[in-house]
Amino acid sequence: MTTSDTPVEARDSEVVQRDRVVIRFAGDSGDGMQLTGDRFTSETANFGNDLSTLPNFPAEIRAPAGTLPGVSSFQLHFANYDILTPGDRPDVLVAMNPAALKANIKDLPHGGVLIVNTDEFTKRNLTKVGYESNPLEDDSLEPYAVHGVAMATLTRGALEETGLSKKDAERAKNMFALGLLSWMYHRPSESTERFLREKFAKKPEIAEANVLAFKAGHAYGETTEAFAVTYEVAPARLDPGTYRQITGNAALAYGIIAAGRTTSLPVFLGSYPITPASDILHELSRHKSFGVTTFQAEDEISGVGAALGASFGGSLGVTTTSGPGIALKAETVGLAVTLELPLLVIDVQRGGPSTGLPTKTEQADLLQALHGRNGEAPLPVIAPCTPGDCFSAAVEAAAIAVRYRTPVMLLSDGALANGSEPWKIPDVSELPTVDPGFATEPNAPDGSGEFWPYLRDTETLARPWAIPGTPGLEHRVGGLEKADGHGAISYDPDNHDRMVRLRQAKIDGIEVPDLVVDDPDAGPDNAGADLLVIGWGSTYGPINAAARRVRKLGHSVATAHLRHLNPMPANLGEVLRSYRTVLCPEMNLGQLALLLRGEHLVDVKSYTKVAGLPFGAEELQDVFLDYLTGTHPDASRNGSRTGTSNQITGAQA
Amino acid sequence: MTATDLGLPGIGSGGLDSVPTTDAKQTAKDYTSDQEVRWCPGCGDYAVLAAVRQFLPTLGIKRENTVFVSGIGCSSRFPYYLNTYGMHSIHGRAPTIATGLATTRPDLSVWVVTGDGDALSIGGNHLIHALRRNVNIKILLFNNRIYGLTKGQYSPTSEVGKVTKSTPMGSLDHPFNPISLALGAEASFVGRALDSDRKSLQAVLQAAAEHRGSALVEIFQDCPIFNDGSFDLLRKPDTKDQRIIPVTHGEPIRFGPADDNGLGTYAVVQNGFGLSVVEAATVDAGDIVTHDATDHELAFALSRLSDQDLNHTITGIFRNQPRHTYDDAARAQVQAARDAEPDADLQTLLNGHDTWTII
Structure with a gap:
């Protein structure tokens, strides 16, 4: 969607075709924005678009209502082709209150569509976030296509007959917003109705209210003249197969269950609740029918200790945590290294150090995973690169653990954990097995x-x-x-x-398999590009999205992504030496770059950001261009091209 | 969030019920590994090791189904000297490892060997949670009231004012009473014995092994190098009878030199909310407390009869009151889930509710 699509006066809503759209729902923590986003995502997945999501919420469960720290948002990127990131900037921003508007409006490009719940724009709420005048009434929102909708009032009206209190009725306003957006983007709505009836099965009146609000939002779009244009995004042409939508944490949990099958071992999870890893514990605790035992321990150390005890007894011991938990488990993981017993240690990384940013993403535990134990205590480290990839990474990590009798560290992160994408469901019978x-x-x-x-x-x-x-x-x-x-x-x-x-x-x-390089211009014996961008973990999406953009502009760039951080692929050094410039973007201060430089004596350039959010494709595109055009201050100091590699393969798209 | 009726099966009866037995004759020698024992001469650990090696064969279970897990400290070398399965783990964490092992392997008799520093200082958290959960593990707490392996610092059971390498002016910490702590942590079995009293030590170990659930057995023992004679008051013929109070479930609590009827000269009677020691002859027989190992409050009161001074030291079983064990319940939940969904299919799980197919 581009800025020229501002709706124009028209009686019948015009249908515009779009390749891709980014929508961001933003509201108060209590407004149900994550649920709204989840539902829109499910509808979109059912429709067959490719998609990628970025939930972004505060660490506080309920920050003071209507304040900036309490703003919770959910961004969804969907398209008719395969996409790699949740999108940099939204085309459509739904703001449920002044705080959500204030916190998010800077990301909306001029001409973008802004849908605002006008009911919340009271003098008191405006003052709370420092608006001196009502932005809906002054000219500050002029650059945008603004749609003011009294969502609370309309929802209340729609639920008048239900007998619900005013307060309860208004709580369904997020479903009104969802209904409106579902209409705007021609989303199928059956699954949302079904979901609401299941979710509130014990409170049918609440289920009914939410369905009514959802339908009211839909009808509002259809019958009022406010929205002249609706948009269609055709289903994506993905690889043949059966797909579902999945988050990284769910994929990890399923991967652990599958690993029990592929290793023929009962699964024992010892875990202590910690953001953003707790959902793995929650999910696994619901699947005892697969022979999975879950143990919520008294602390992180006990979680890994019990898992190791189970491994000693012949189970697949698993522990799940985030960075602070890895620090606490370090001594026990070191014991597992010297006992040489299988153990799966999962770190869903978050912002650090210390408590840091519990709900935000970061990749700063790489060196801790590799080296955060006393003595020489090596262990394999593996990192999935997309939410769906968490499944196969867990299966692979367990196979390595059992085959080599070793603890294995799996590094996910907050963006993978809570982000979602369509996942091509693997055929269980084709998963590789390992004999304990x-x-x-x-x-x-x-x-x-x-x-x-x-x-x-x-x-x-x-x-x-x-x-x-x-x-x-x-x-x-x-x-x-x-x-x-x-x-x-x-x-x-x-x-x-x-x-x-x-x-x-x-x-x-x-x-571990050789590193595959995506270098579309490579010949059989030579690298095609001057610049190789190498990454690991969740930066896969933005790095490759940025590479596509740069290639569209006529430049040549190669990318490679490390799944195995220890040991690293055997051809890595050769690959690194095949490129004039090697750039490593990371959500830390250059931990992989340090390793690559130390191990291979290659002058790897680092691009780093630790803002708690994934890289944007546009941001990386600019960095790549700086290197490609020689305008980056580091670009001229690069090492010489010392060789080529026949390991380099062509594009892997 | 509401509580739900677990609907789990009743309490298992014995601690070894699910452990395979053997009719083959076993001896202490069978339980002795090829490793040379390397404690200091005179260490109380020798006596406990000998008692355990002699006691284990009497259980009649398969040796390969016995596992000893220890932490760090002198006593934690214990597993190396037993020819069973064993793990010498890390400081304070043995109860966690034993919890994972016992939960996944009901066919094992799982023992934890720990010391006052290991269990009560660095591993205090794990100890109380293992006891509260009532995992079917037996915890032998070797209490010598000193850090031996690190060469003589005060421990969480050292008496106030103890002069050690790290406390040249005397230690300031008030010590734990391990029995009170265990009872406060909802332990379902708590006992105590003196290392040198093999008969009563083995009797407590026997009852602990047969108890289904967590058992904590405090074993007093001396460190001849750094805390010699710590329990002399309980050992010396001229003082021990006045100080050791052996208790037996169902019997009046009397101790000390025998009177004309062969009963102890002293007795334990109720005193307010607590207990006190009196000369038996000065009270009605009906006022003498009869030990009831199922009475939590009585067990606690008994544990308070003496603290650092060893004035009146109960030995035997303070509490033996079975309740649901964590590991039985955890396995029952898994089984219930499997029974409810016997055809649980991984492919169906992966597919979920909403899929779409691209051709």
């Missing part, structure tokens, strides 16, 4: 009939996993250094040196 291969027989090489718990597999260097209850394999493990092979306590200096190196070699030897 419990030890059942004594293994001492001297034929003594003893069991040596640290006698390693020659290929993977994994040790045998003998679970209690197995006769003849009784053994003791612990945090003290163990003798190579035999596993008894050993303080021998050479043995310690050997064991430290063996543990490292085991992790270094984990098989």
Whole structure:
């Protein structure tokens, strides 16, 4: 949608075709904006658009009503083609009160559509957020296509017959807004009606009120002359398959359940509530029928301790948390490293340090994940790049944990956790399986009939996993250094040196696929672009969206995304050295860039932001262009191109 | 958020009910690992280890279904010396590991070995929550009232004014009474024994093993290097009879040198909300308290009879009152969910309610 689409006078609403639209719902924390956004998202998913969402809400459950800190918003980007980000700036802003207007209007481009709930624009509410005059009455909103709608009044009117109190009736105004927008964008509404009836099944009068409000919003758009134009965004032409909408946290929870199947192990989750990871605990606690046990521990340490105890007993131990929890679990994860037992540790990163920004996203736990333990305590680290990818990342992480008898760290983040997208549902029968291969027989090489718990597999260097209850394999493990092979306590200096190196070699030897580079202009033997942009985690969307934009402008840029942060792909160094300039955008102060520079002696450039929000595609486009056109101060100091790689593949779209 | 009737099955009867048994004759030697025991000469841990090695075979369960989990401290080396499954974990966290293990493996007899520093200082939080949840684990709390492994700092059970390496002018901390703490944390089984009294130690261990739920057994033992003679008052022939009060469920609480009827010279009677010790001859027999291990308030009052001074020290079982265990209930919920949805299908779960297909 562009700025020229401002509605014009017309009796019959005109239908305009759009490739893509970004809508932002903004209101008070208590206005139900997240629910409204979720419902619009579901309708959009049902319609078959590609979509990407960005919920953005305060850490306070109910900040004082009508204030700026209490503003909660939900942005949704949907399109008739595959999209990669929730969108930089909205085409349509729905503002339920003056605070929501004030907090969000700066993001609305001139000419954008602004739909305002006029009922909330009282003198008191305006004063609360520092408006000296009513922006609906002065000329400050002139650059926008403003639609003032008395949503509370209209909702109340629609619910007059229901006998609900004025206050209760007004609470349904978010559904009025949803109905209006659903009409405007030709969204199917059956699923919302069904959802409301299910959600309020125990309070049918509230369900009915919400459905009535939703229908009233729809009818308001249809019958009044206020909105001359409606928009259609055709379904997206995605890969063939069956799709659903999914958030990162839901995908992670399903991935954990699936991992129980693929590893043939019962799942045990030990977890302590923490934003933004709690929803994984909530989701898993609802799926005990899949043999999943969930344990809400007394603290983070207990969560991981119980998970490790379950692993010792032959379960797939899992713990879920965010950065502060990882800090607390560090010692136990170190124990798991030296015990060499499978354990899945999930970090849904949020703004830090300390309590930081609990509801905002960040990628600043990478170094903590890799190095945040005492001693040499290596473990594999894997990072999904989209909400749906959280599923396969969890399945893969569990497979590595079981195959190599090691804790694995999975790094999600707040943007992936709460963001959603269409997800091509995998065929369960095609998920790769791994045999836990419990030890059942004594293994001492001297034929003594003893069991040596640290006698390693020659290929993977994994040790045998003998679970209690197995006769003849009784053994003791612990945090003290163990003798190579035999596993008894050993303080021998050479043995310690050997064991430290063996543990490292085991992790270094984990098989990970080569890094795939998207470089459309690459030849069979040469890189096409001068600039390689490399990222990890949730920056996948904005980096690749920005790359598309830059390519549309006629420039050549390559992108690559690291899923495996430890060990990194074997061809990584070669890839990095194949490009004149390597740029690494991160939502931290350059943690991956530090690793790449340290490991590969390549002068990786860093672009960083820690604002609690994902990068915008436009923002990264400008950064890429600065490097491509040599206007970036760093662009001229780049390293020379030292080689090419036949590992480089063509576009992967 | 409302409470719901869990609708779970009744209390399991014995702590070892779901652990496989064996008819094979087992001995202390079977339970002895090939590792050389490395405690200091004279350490009370030796006595406890010998008692446990002798006691475990009497349970008649399979050795491979026995697991000892420990934290950090001298006593936490314990698992290395037993030929069972074992884990020497990290400081204070053994109850968490045991909780995950016991919840997922009802066929195991899970024991935690911990000390006063491990359980009551760094691991205090885990201890109280394990007791409150009533996970089917047995916690042996070796209390020597000192930090031994770090070479002699005061512990959370050291008496006020204790002069140690870190408290040259005397410690300021008021100590925990571990029994009172455990009872306050809703422990369903609480006992105490002296390391050197093998018979009563084994009797308490036996009852703990048979109890379904968390059991806390405080074991007094000496650190001959950093806190020698800490429990001498309970050991020396001239003082121990006046100070140790053995209790048995259903029997009047009498102790001390035997009178003409073979009963203890002293007795425990009610005094306000608490208890006090009197000469038995000075009160009516009916006023003497009869021990009831199902009486939470009595157990607490007994735990308050003495604090740091070991004036009157109860041994035996303070409380033995079964209730729902966390692990039984957690497994029952999983089973109930499976019964309610026997055809739970992963593909159906992944598909959810709303899908669309692109051809």
